[in-house]
Amino acid sequence: MGRYVIRRLLQMIPVFFGATLLIFLMVNVMGDPIQGLCGQRQCDPATAARLRQEFGLDKPVWQQYLTYMGNVFTGDFGTAFNGQPVTELMASAFPVTIRLTLVAIFFEIVIGITFGVITGLRRGRPVDTSVLLLTLIVISVPTFVTGLLLQLLLGVEWGVIKPAVSPEAPLDELIVPGLVLASVSLAYVTRLTRTSIAENARSDYVRTAKAKGLPCHRVITRHLLRNSLIPVVTFIGTDIGALMGGAIVTERIFNIHGVGYQLYQGIVRQSTQTVVGFVTVLVLVFLVANLLVDLLYAVLDPRIRYA
Amino acid sequence: MRGAMRAGWTVCAVAVALTAAACGGGGSSGGSGASGVVSASWGDPANPLEPANTNEVQGGKVLDMIFRGLKRYDPKTAEAKDMLAEKIETSDSVDFAVTVKDGWTFSNGEPVTAASFVDAWNYGAALRNNQRNAYFFGYIEGYADVHPDTGEPKATTMSGLKVTGARTFTVRLTQKFSTWPETLGYAAFAPLPRAFFDDHSGWLAKPIGNGPYLVDSYARGSQMSLRAWSGYPGPDKARNGGVDLRVYTDNNSAYTDLTAGNLDLVDDVPAAQLRNVRADLGDRYINTPAGIIQTLAFPYYDTAWNTPGGARLRTGISRAINREQITDTIFQRTRTPAKDWTSPVLGAEGGFDDTLCGDACDYDPAEAKKLIAEGGGLPGGGLKITYNSDTGSHKDWVDAVCNSINNALGDDRACAGNSIGTFADFRSQITQSKMSGPFRAGWQMDYPLIQNFLQPLYYTNASSNDGKWSNQEFDKLVDQANAESDPAKAVDTFQQAERVVRDQMAAIPLWYQNGSAGYSPRISDVALNPFSLPVYNEIKVS
Numbered sequence: 001m002g003r004y005v006i007r008r009l010l011q012m013i014p015v016f017f018g019a020t021l022l023i024f025l026m027v028n029v030m031g032d033p034i035q036g037l038c039g040q041r042q043c044d045p046a047t048a049a050r051l052r053q054e055f056g057l058d059k060p061v062w063q064q065y066l067t068y069m070g071n072v073f074t075g076d077f078g079t080a081f082n083g084q085p086v087t088e089l090m091a092s093a094f095p096v097t098i099r100l101t102l103v104a105i106f107f108e109i110v111i112g113i114t115f116g117v118i119t120g121l122r123r124g125r126p127v128d129t130s131v132l133l134l135t136l137i138v139i140s141v142p143t144f145v146t147g148l149l150l151q152l153l154l155g156v157e158w159g160v161i162k163p164a165v166s167p168e169a170p171l172d173e174l175i176v177p178g179l180v181l182a183s184v185s186l187a188y189v190t191r192l193t194r195t196s197i198a199e200n201a202r203s204d205y206v207r208t209a210k211a212k213g214l215p216c217h218r219v220i221t222r223h224l225l226r227n228s229l230i231p232v233v234t235f236i237g238t239d240i241g242a243l244m245g246g247a248i249v250t251e252r253i254f255n256i257h258g259v260g261y262q263l264y265q266g267i268v269r270q271s272t273q274t275v276v277g278f279v280t281v282l283v284l285v286f287l288v289a290n291l292l293v294d295l296l297y298a299v300l301d302p303r304i305r306y307a
Numbered sequence: 308m309r310g311a312m313r314a315g316w317t318v319c320a321v322a323v324a325l326t327a328a329a330c331g332g333g334g335s336s337g338g339s340g341a342s343g344v345v346s347a348s349w350g351d352p353a354n355p356l357e358p359a360n361t362n363e364v365q366g367g368k369v370l371d372m373i374f375r376g377l378k379r380y381d382p383k384t385a386e387a388k389d390m391l392a393e394k395i396e397t398s399d400s401v402d403f404a405v406t407v408k409d410g411w412t413f414s415n416g417e418p419v420t421a422a423s424f425v426d427a428w429n430y431g432a433a434l435r436n437n438q439r440n441a442y443f444f445g446y447i448e449g450y451a452d453v454h455p456d457t458g459e460p461k462a463t464t465m466s467g468l469k470v471t472g473a474r475t476f477t478v479r480l481t482q483k484f485s486t487w488p489e490t491l492g493y494a495a496f497a498p499l500p501r502a503f504f505d506d507h508s509g510w511l512a513k514p515i516g517n518g519p520y521l522v523d524s525y526a527r528g529s530q531m532s533l534r535a536w537s538g539y540p541g542p543d544k545a546r547n548g549g550v551d552l553r554v555y556t557d558n559n560s561a562y563t564d565l566t567a568g569n570l571d572l573v574d575d576v577p578a579a580q581l582r583n584v585r586a587d588l589g590d591r592y593i594n595t596p597a598g599i600i601q602t603l604a605f606p607y608y609d610t611a612w613n614t615p616g617g618a619r620l621r622t623g624i625s626r627a628i629n630r631e632q633i634t635d636t637i638f639q640r641t642r643t644p645a646k647d648w649t650s651p652v653l654g655a656e657g658g659f660d661d662t663l664c665g666d667a668c669d670y671d672p673a674e675a676k677k678l679i680a681e682g683g684g685l686p687g688g689g690l691k692i693t694y695n696s697d698t699g700s701h702k703d704w705v706d707a708v709c710n711s712i713n714n715a716l717g718d719d720r721a722c723a724g725n726s727i728g729t730f731a732d733f734r735s736q737i738t739q740s741k742m743s744g745p746f747r748a749g750w751q752m753d754y755p756l757i758q759n760f761l762q763p764l765y766y767t768n769a770s771s772n773d774g775k776w777s778n779q780e781f782d783k784l785v786d787q788a789n790a791e792s793d794p795a796k797a798v799d800t801f802q803q804a805e806r807v808v809r810d811q812m813a814a815i816p817l818w819y820q821n822g823s824a825g826y827s828p829r830i831s832d833v834a835l836n837p838f839s840l841p842v843y844n845e846i847k848v849s
């Protein structure tokens with residue numbers, strides 16, 4: 001187990017460098033960011049040169065990358081164009097996005113798995129058909145439509161929620177955005193759980209457990225669910241990264257000042273430091289989440305062992 | 308049960324609003340209705356919030372509230388009126404003697420003196436401070452020493468600025484510029500307190516100025532709370548308790564928040580909502596001219612566009628564009644078809660003339676076809692209009708302009724849009740002279756002078772002459788106008804220069820842009836100034 005974790009951690013190193021290098025190059029290809037700083041006019045050449053020097057843009061790309069990585073390891077993620085350190089942006093954005101992601105994951109687990117179990121055990125019944133139909137609708141409607149619709153109905157027409165989340169983004173204001181963000185994944189979780197449960201419901205160990213005379217809820221939670229959750233856990237694990245980075249649309253609609261918003265602004269302003277910094281952290285989150293998922297397999301299914 | 312839930316939410320919202328209002332009242336007043344606080348939409352300023360470093364509207368909002376300069380542009384007429392200036396005298400349009408009014412202080416109690424101005428201007432001009440608006444000081448003698456085009460600066464202060472007394476200083480310019488005092492209303496010319504220089508990062512975290520508002524708290528990237536300064540000595544005191552500027556991720560979400568009653572003022576109504584705005588807000592929607600003109604510029608460095616018959620060709624293209632129809636259908640009348648190369652905010656006295664372009668800006672497909680043929684036809688048989696697709700709704704109007712040209716010429720391939728992904732890339736291709744056809748150009752005035760609409764854009768090698776147009780007669784007239792000491796004659800000469808631009812069709816004027824804003828029933832007396840900034844200090848809260 002220990003050796004497995006170490007091996008996985010070592011594998012992260014090349015992935016980390018490769019990913020950051022790619023992002024760095026991509027942001028660079030977008031062109032000279034300094035020109036965008038002076039509005040509709042030409043930057044005066046002397047100031048532009050000074051700014052390029054200050055942000056290290058006058059050096060070749062490989063050198064910029066090396067300097068940047070060197071700084072990252074000392075905890076310095078550089079400065080955004082508005083003079084704010086990127087670490088400061090992260091400190092304000094990540095807590096918000098993590099809260100939003102937690103709300104979304106909570107909905108995925110609670111609603112998704114509950115629906116999955118119910119439909120999996122009641123295959124072909126009306127409840128199964130209607131939930132399937134519902135998930136189909138949710139999957140096929142784009143997030144921004146669901147988001148704008150809920151914002152308009154709940155926020156403006158009925159006044160149940162505030163349509164725009166305040167900068168502090170407390171948990172209660174994130175419930176609806178979290179639900180919107182989770183909606184598509186939630187539908188997938190329902191469908192995954194349903195299939196897995198339906199398949200395992202007929203397996204030998206479930207029959208044995210029933211034959212032993214165990215109560216029904218114990219059969220489901222201890223035996224059936226535990227084994228059926230492996231694909232679901234895989235999905236939710238990878239979804240953490242996707243939710244954190246992919247919240248751009250939801251965050252813009254509900255005015256959430258999180259990672260998605262900062263990334264968007266960084267891209268529009270071509271601030272290499274902001275974009276690379278945030279994506280680097282997201283890559284790390286993704287890698288760690290994946291590792292945790294793999295380790296969870298062993299907990300869920302005793303047959304899986306890591307050497 | 309559901310009803311109870313909803314009530315719970317409402318109570319919650321009210322409680323939040325109450326605490327916010329209570330905070331807003333500050334120490335001086337208990338947050339009564341009269342000193343209510345306005346909540347307004349905001350965007351994160353792109354640059355650090357220094358007066359000479361702010362060149363966009365979001366930072367401009369704050370500067371307009373916390374600073375007052377020597378002059379201030381009248382929010383209605385755009386006329387430059389004395390604010391901190393007691394008098395600005397000159398005999399030769401080169402040497403100016405400035406006297407600062409007595410009794411003005413910064414909100415920390417420090418008096419505003421001549422040195423507050425001179426130090427601020429020297430800071431703004433110095434190359435080592437990387438100020439985006441440094442070029443504003445370019446007319447002052449000694450600018451080239453503190454801000455050389457190449458190499459290290461030779462001096463730290465401009466030789467043209469001299470403090471002659473506690474409240475007096477002199478300015479020497481490098482050329483005759485009779486209307487120079489009228490440029491001083493721009494935020495870059497604001498005075499700065501010692502705290503700005505002594506504790507720079509502290510100042511940036513909580514700016515101190517001399518305007519009607521003071522910064523109460525500033526959470527970067529999310530909110531700035533400004534409160535009325537009770538000790539403000541100026542005539543334009545705040546008529547509300549303060550302003551909370553809230554950063555929105557998107558102007559659509561700000562608009563939604565306004566319609567839901569959680570926000571008082573949105574100063575940028577999203578294009579997608581223009582159709583509904585009358586229904587949503589009724590007469591709480593304002594749409595007034597701003598000092599912005601949109602044009603199509605041409606690459607004169609490309610020989611295909613710089614031909615002897617070029618003027619006819621460009622005039623032909625201009626006449627093939629149906630401006631009325633495009634402003635009506637695409638912009639819902641938030642833009643007005645252009646009739647000259649300036650802006651209506653200047654007023655007739657300032658040099659705006661809605662007859663100047665005349666026929667050359669009127670839609671006439673038959674004449675357009677004739678002129679283009681006479682001008683040698685479109686280079687390469689067609690033209691591509693280059694624009695950036697990340698901001699604004701440029702694609703919509705470029706496609707419409709092309710449609711209009713194609714219909715006029717009866718040729719589906721005559722015109723097409725050429726989109727560039729980001730504004731920065733668009734700008735960098737322009738600066739590298741890589742345009743192969745007409746491109747989108749927009750100009751937002753720095754100060755309401757006809758000079759500002761002509762010289763930076765069309766003078767040989769001027770800072771924003773992106774098409775590298777050059778015309779000796781135009782240059783001569785501009786020099787003459789700048790040297791003219793009588794303002795009315797100066798305006799007249801500038802208009803003569805503008806006629807040269809028209810005859811050569813240096814750039815095709817498209818439309819004047821309006822500023823738009825929407826507000827809640829809670830506030831009144833909302834107006835936009837000629838820079839399309841809300842006039843915050845005049846807003847009343849009921």
